[in-house]
Amino acid sequence: MQSPYPIILNLANKNVAVIGGGKVAARKIQKLIKAGVKPTVVSPLLSSTIARENIDWIQDKYQRKYVENMDVIITCTNNSDVNDQIKREATHFQLVNNTSDKNNSDFYNLATLSSDDMFISVSTMGKSPSVAKKMKNEIKAWVSKKFHKEFE
Numbered sequence: 001m002q003s004p005y006p007i008i009l010n011l012a013n014k015n016v017a018v019i020g021g022g023k024v025a026a027r028k029i030q031k032l033i034k035a036g037v038k039p040t041v042v043s044p045l046l047s048s049t050i051a052r053e054n055i056d057w058i059q060d061k062y063q064r065k066y067v068e069n070m071d072v073i074i075t076c077t078n079n080s081d082v083n084d085q086i087k088r089e090a091t092h093f094q095l096v097n098n099t100s101d102k103n104n105s106d107f108y109n110l111a112t113l114s115s116d117d118m119f120i121s122v123s124t125m126g127k128s129p130s131v132a133k134k135m136k137n138e139i140k141a142w143v144s145k146k147f148h149k150e151f152e
């Protein structure tokens with residue numbers, strides 16, 4: 001069976017684009033900001049939960065020209081045809097996370113617990129994000145108690 005290659009990515013000096021500005025985008029953007037990234041967000045609308053000062057907002061629908069110099073692209077529109085188009089138009093050198101199609105992504109996001117000296121993550125290989133979240137919370141309770149750890 002093919003298994004994924006596990007890594008921790010340092011994105012601080014990379015160009016990252018998020019396409020779409022809704023609920024899912026807000027969650028991805030929050031994690032990117034914590035990772036030291038100022039993402040470029042391409043979306044006609046932006047959720048009020050997204051801090052404008054921490055992003056570069058291109059208030060428009062996706063067009064290939066907006067993402068040409070991006071290293072990483074996260075597609076979060078509510079139109080799966082557009083998400084597929086973004087993936088299709090990406091070059092071989094761009095890593096794309098298509099959040100609406102687990103079979104058409106270069107990488108997935110993980111359920112995570114982080115502190116200044118520990119990083120724990122759970123993945124269900126794209127199969128069940130809600131199980132990943134639940135498991136993360138159970139691990140959190142156990143590790144917090146056993147190792148007296150505080151997680152964000």
Ligand SMILES: C[C@@]1(CC(=O)O)c2cc3[nH]c(cc4nc(cc5[nH]c(cc(n2)[C@H]1CCC(=O)O)[C@@](C)(CC(=O)O)[C@@H]5CCC(=O)O)C(CC(=O)O)=C4CCC(=O)O)c(CCC(=O)O)c3CC(=O)O
Binds near residue numbers: 102124
């Ligand atoms: C494949 C993957 C791709 C990717 O995003 O990279 C993916 C895909 C999809 N998620 C869906 C649903 C939801 N996902 C969440 C939440 C999280 N999703 C995350 C990861 C991943 N989600 C990747 C694989 C993870 C793995 O391998 O286990 C987490 C872990 C990490 C993060 O996003 O930061 C984060 C929990 C963070 C935390 O709190 O710990 C919630 C909300 C909730 O549970 O609170 C809902 C319910 C929404 C609702 O119903 O309201 C749907 C169905 C869409 C639909 O049909 O509507 C798809 C599409 C599909 O399955 O194809």
Ligand SMILES: NC(=O)C1=CN([C@@H]2O[C@H](COP(=O)(O)OP(=O)(O)OC[C@H]3O[C@@H](n4cnc5c(N)ncnc54)[C@H](O)[C@@H]3O)[C@@H](O)[C@H]2O)C=CC1
Binds near residue numbers: 020082
């Ligand atoms: N991976 C994950 O964790 C999850 C993924 N999903 C997937 O993510 C998609 C988005 O979900 P939500 O954020 O809840 O939707 P939403 O409706 O809150 O937001 C959609 C956003 O996409 C923007 N948009 C629409 N067309 C666009 C275009 N052509 N170019 C740029 N931006 C465009 C809209 O302006 C809006 O900001 C869902 O369709 C679903 O497939 C849903 C739940 C969880």
